[in-house]
Amino acid sequence: MSDRQENEEPRQPRNLQGLLNFCTEITAREDTTGPSQLQTMDPERRAFLEEALTSMAxxxxxxxxxxxxxxxxxxxxxxxxxxxxxxxxxxxxxxxxxxxxxxxxxxxxxxxxxxxxxxxxxxxxxxxxxxxxxxxxxxxxxxxxxxxxxxxxxxxxxxxxxxxxxxxxxxxxxxxxxxxxxxxxxxxxxxxxxDGLSYLMRAMQSGVEKLVIKSAFLLTKLVKKKDSNRATAVSMGFVEQLLTVLGSEKTDNISREHCTDALRTLALTYPPALAECLRPELNVSQILTSRLDDIKEKEETQEEECYIKEILELMERGSIGDSDESTNR
Missing domain, CATH: 1.25.10.10 (Leucine-rich Repeat Variant)
Structure with a gap:
């Protein structure tokens, strides 16, 4: 028997038959004098156990x-x-x-x-x-x-x-x-x-940690699916709202991770959202770079770090693209 098999726990029972099988396996494991393979439970013992378990079910x-x-x-x-x-x-x-x-x-x-x-x-x-x-x-x-x-x-x-x-x-x-x-x-x-996105916006503005997390999570799911959802979210000002949360010193790590993911998803999937991130007055690069310096190589914020780096790379490519377009005019 391999180490993996020896250390593997029996599958947890979800019904009566499963519970009987579970008991059989445990019994076999406890019988260290017998062979290593599972033994068939004695019919009389099985009948007794089944009756007992049925009465308890x-x-x-x-x-x-x-x-x-x-x-x-x-x-x-x-x-x-x-x-x-x-x-x-x-x-x-x-x-x-x-x-x-x-x-x-x-x-x-x-x-x-x-x-x-x-x-x-x-x-x-x-x-x-x-x-x-x-x-x-x-x-x-x-x-x-x-x-x-x-x-x-x-x-x-x-x-x-x-x-x-x-x-x-x-x-x-x-x-x-x-x-x-x-x-x-x-x-x-x-x-x-x-108008559910307006409700999400207000939840995100509440300052309640769990509401911020859950609203950012649902926003991310919605904007991943449809351009129309992305367009609505950007037109409502979700890019600015996400940055407001990320720019606050009171924002906790989990809220930051989910909000950064939402911002990354918008910037990655919808060019107008990336254009919003490139607006100088929003200071996106400064906010994200400062945060990156604070969390760099911290195990508990690895996901957020990856999201930030991806946004900054998208912004860099977007800035180069804008410069090239301006040159060609």
């Missing part, structure tokens, strides 16, 4: 159904009510919805509409919980994205992002928006039709 669909029933309560709409049961229900759903099958089951049992209702709850914890669940449910699952969008969820999430009095609720609203929009043409269209 939780029916996820039933658990989710109970949680959804608990959420359908007037207390979610009334300030000052005890919502401990509803918070527990959210926690139960959170345990399951990362699995696509359970996320689809939640839709079939009528769980999506109540989550949308919870986004308007006077209880902050329920708004946060609902937005988190919506994001988890929709992440990379087109079926879930489209069925959630059918509930006209986009305006609700955008309003929550823009106006919620709780910062964490705003962060989770943006998380949900990003998960509904990414790799979903209908979601992207609804986001743009609702």
């Amino acid at each position: 939780v029916d996820g669909v039933k658990e989710m159904a109970k949680a959804v029933k608990s959420l359908y309560s007037e207390s979610i709409t009334m300030p000052g009510e005890d919502i401990s049961k509803q918070k527990e229900a959210m926690a139960i759903l959170e345990e399951y919805v990362d699995d696509l099958n359970y996320a689809m089951d939640l839709h079939k049992m009528g769980g999506y509409p109540i989550l949308v209702q919870c986004l308007n709850s006077p209880h902050t914890s329920l708004r946060i919980g609902a937005a988190t669940l919506i994001g988890d449910i929709c992440q990379n699952y087109l079926y879930c994205q489209e069925n959630m969008l059918a509930l006209d969820i986009m305006p609700v999430l955008l309003l929550m992002l823009d106006t919620d009095e709780d910062t964490q609720a705003r962060v989770k609203a943006l998380y949900a928006i990003s998960c509904v929009v990414r790799d979903c043409p209908k979601g992207e269209a609804e986001f743009l039709d609702a």
Whole structure:
């Protein structure tokens, strides 16, 4: 047996059969007196283990159904009510919805509409919980994205992002928006039709670290896909806004990395964005060169360093191109 095989951990079980196989493998490994190959579990022992595990198994669909029933309560709409049961229900759903099958089951049992209702709850914890669940449910699952969008969820999430009095609720609203929009043409269209980029701009201007990071991340995803998104972003002043964030001493490293990536993507894919970077009054070269001096060869900022170098190279080539064009006139 190779070192790699000997040190490799058994695959974690995801169902009853997997759990049985897991137990078989662990048992074989613990039997150091036997041969190194896995042994077939004794049928009687296997039957006993299967019965024990079945009795312990939780029916996820039933658990989710109970949680959804608990959420359908007037207390979610009334300030000052005890919502401990509803918070527990959210926690139960959170345990399951990362699995696509359970996320689809939640839709079939009528769980999506109540989550949308919870986004308007006077209880902050329920708004946060609902937005988190919506994001988890929709992440990379087109079926879930489209069925959630059918509930006209986009305006609700955008309003929550823009106006919620709780910062964490705003962060989770943006998380949900990003998960509904990414790799979903209908979601992207609804986001743009609702002037979503303006909401991203305001989130980026908020000074809240997580909002800056998530807005820059979503902006990067959007401008990678379409010229029309790049044109809109540049016309709205996103190049200047990104530079404002990057020029601030208060900006943290993670925000800088994501904002630099967004700027790099715009400059790389859309010539008018590069032209913006070349405007002398924006001091792009000075801002980026100064930052590069601060982070050079620091392991934790390697990605940002690469982005900065690429932008500076693009600007240098752009400047040479402008000079050549002027000479030929």
